Amino acid sequence: MSEMIYELKDLRVSFPDMSRKPLLGAAPRIDVLKGLTFDIPRGEVLGIVGGSGSGKSTLGRALIRLIEPDSGAILFEGTDITHLHEDNLRPLRRRFQMIFQDPMSSLNPRRRVGGIIAGPLRLQGLDNIRGRVEEALDMVGLLRHFASRYPHELSGGQRQRVGIARAIALKPDFILADEIVSGLDVSSQAQVLNLLESLVKDLGLTLAFISHDLSVIRRLCTRILVLYKGEIVENSETAELFANPKAEYTRTLLDAIPLPDPQQAWF
Amino acid sequence: MRDARGHIRRLPGLRLWLSGGWLTFLVLAAVFAPLISPHDPLAQDLFAGRLPPFFEQGADPAYLLGTDSLGRDVLSRMLYGARLALIVALVAGTLTCLIGATLGLIAGYYRGWADLVISRFIDIWMAFPPVLFAILLIAVLGTGLMSVIIAIVVIDWTRFARVVRAEAMGQGAMDYVASAQVAGRTRFGTALTEILPNVLPTIVALLTLEMGIAVIVEAILSFVNLSISTDQPTWGGMIAEGRTSIYQAWWVLVFPLFALFLTVLSFSQLGEGLKDHFDPVLR
Numbered sequence: 001m002s003e004m005i006y007e008l009k010d011l012r013v014s015f016p017d018m019s020r021k022p023l024l025g026a027a028p029r030i031d032v033l034k035g036l037t038f039d040i041p042r043g044e045v046l047g048i049v050g051g052s053g054s055g056k057s058t059l060g061r062a063l064i065r066l067i068e069p070d071s072g073a074i075l076f077e078g079t080d081i082t083h084l085h086e087d088n089l090r091p092l093r094r095r096f097q098m099i100f101q102d103p104m105s106s107l108n109p110r111r112r113v114g115g116i117i118a119g120p121l122r123l124q125g126l127d128n129i130r131g132r133v134e135e136a137l138d139m140v141g142l143l144r145h146f147a148s149r150y151p152h153e154l155s156g157g158q159r160q161r162v163g164i165a166r167a168i169a170l171k172p173d174f175i176l177a178d179e180i181v182s183g184l185d186v187s188s189q190a191q192v193l194n195l196l197e198s199l200v201k202d203l204g205l206t207l208a209f210i211s212h213d214l215s216v217i218r219r220l221c222t223r224i225l226v227l228y229k230g231e232i233v234e235n236s237e238t239a240e241l242f243a244n245p246k247a248e249y250t251r252t253l254l255d256a257i258p259l260p261d262p263q264q265a266w267f
Numbered sequence: 268m269r270d271a272r273g274h275i276r277r278l279p280g281l282r283l284w285l286s287g288g289w290l291t292f293l294v295l296a297a298v299f300a301p302l303i304s305p306h307d308p309l310a311q312d313l314f315a316g317r318l319p320p321f322f323e324q325g326a327d328p329a330y331l332l333g334t335d336s337l338g339r340d341v342l343s344r345m346l347y348g349a350r351l352a353l354i355v356a357l358v359a360g361t362l363t364c365l366i367g368a369t370l371g372l373i374a375g376y377y378r379g380w381a382d383l384v385i386s387r388f389i390d391i392w393m394a395f396p397p398v399l400f401a402i403l404l405i406a407v408l409g410t411g412l413m414s415v416i417i418a419i420v421v422i423d424w425t426r427f428a429r430v431v432r433a434e435a436m437g438q439g440a441m442d443y444v445a446s447a448q449v450a451g452r453t454r455f456g457t458a459l460t461e462i463l464p465n466v467l468p469t470i471v472a473l474l475t476l477e478m479g480i481a482v483i484v485e486a487i488l489s490f491v492n493l494s495i496s497t498d499q500p501t502w503g504g505m506i507a508e509g510r511t512s513i514y515q516a517w518w519v520l521v522f523p524l525f526a527l528f529l530t531v532l533s534f535s536q537l538g539e540g541l542k543d544h545f546d547p548v549l550r
Contacts, residue, residue, distance in 0.1 A: 061445075091451075094451065100446060119450055120451065
């Protein structure tokens with residue numbers, strides 16, 4: 001087994017720009033990721049930050065191959081998955097999972113929670129589905145009778161726990177969390193982050209955590225990747241990045257973190 | 268962060284009961300038409316022509332809803348007419364639904380060239396005036412039950428295809444579809460087990476609407492004498508015949524028209540009721 005969960009070399013992704021497509025011929029392409037090279041070692045919690053349009057979600061979706069890159073290479077545990085066909089990718093999918101941003105959209109409204117968590121387990125041909133679903137619910141701190149509820153009956157935080165349960169039920173090696181707390185209120189945010197933190201410790205997960213909020217990332221991540229317009233501008237240990245940020249853009253991001261108590265002269 | 272939709276409670280399906288009740292009554296009437304019809308629907312009695320219904324003066328109690336100008340019993344003809352109306356509604360509606368919804372699902376979910384081909388085909392198809400198209404088709408195929416059903420399917424599959432395509436496109440953009448891919452579900456499996464259940468309420472509503480429309484189209488074709496042969500009573504045929512004697516015998520036109528109206532209304536209300544009933548979010 002390789003020490004590196006992911007190895008990325010000169011990863012490039014572009015999308016066709018349909019708004020500037022000429023009447024005849026192909027649409028011009030917009031480069032979203034402009035040659036990213038980095039590794040994710042086993043057991044690391046990697047934060048990926050960047051503003052809107054920096055390509056962080058695209059990077060995430062390329063990592064779990066919801067998007068096929070134009071060029072470069074993605075090695076998952078030593079296997080080249082860059083251009084792997086979906087049929088050959090399917091057996092590997094159990095090992096890298098994703099938690100989505102909006103649980104209202106990522107949970108099928110017509111399935112009960114139990115069915116949502118059991119779906120991937122059945123597809124991957126695992127046994128003892130019921131036991132695994134209950135174990136996953138226990139791990140994310142949801143009562144077992146939630147299995148018979150529909151997503152719309154749950155609160156935002158509970159829904160996101162279902163999303164997490166679905167991902168960890170497969171016991172993957174790697175989980176991608178794409179802005180998973182940005183749709184939640186502050187107290188649910190804290191609960192979900194606490195949960196993720198303890199899961200990372202208990203299960204020894206390798207995690208990539210995408211966010212636009214550095215203060216959220218600081219709590220959770222061991223290393224931080226800063227993206228700006230499709231390029232890596234900084235890739236440092238968390239403490240190092242907060243102590244002396246190298247890139248100009250990182251400094252701007254750090255300045256944007258609201259301080260809990262800027263000045264106490266309100267009254 | 269509770270979702271407000273969780274609290275919506277609809278009235279316990281009154282319209283579901285009313286529309287279902289009428290349609291059940293109609294099905295029973297159609298099935299048992301030979302047993303409960305007071306007269307042979309084709310038997311003419313020229314001495315008993317244009318007898319009014321039971322509540323008018325000069326009515327014959329043997330002819331509850333009166334007779335037409337050839338002395339045929341209106342009630343018996345309506346009971347037999349219900350058979351054809353329901354056969355057309357069920358068979359034509361279901362076939363239209365299967366063909367249209369399948370094409371719509373493929374176009375909306377798979378997108379790409381499949382969508383391109385199907386969508387352009389729909390656009391071209393819809394440029395034909397539907398009733399003229401049906402009349403033309405029947406003229407080519409010849410009259411008869413099969414021709415009517417084929418004509419309805421051929422005209423109306425686009426209705427399903429368009430709506431289901433749009434719905435499938437919207438559902439396809441949801442993250443639960445991406446999530447199914449992450450879980451290792453095949454494209455086909457996702458279409459069947461993730462998208463279809465979410466499009467199904469729309470399909471059911473459209474299907475019942477289409478059944479109503481099928482009844483109307485059959486009536487229109489009967490009206491222009493292009494439906495089923497004249498020795499089989501249909502509501503449309505009765506309306507067409509009643510039109511010629513509307514001033515002397517209004518009942519020949521009004522009773523089948525009313526049955527037609529109630530049936531079409533019931534089908535569409537049944538669809539809406541079922542849609543609410545099967546939606547876990549609205550239930």
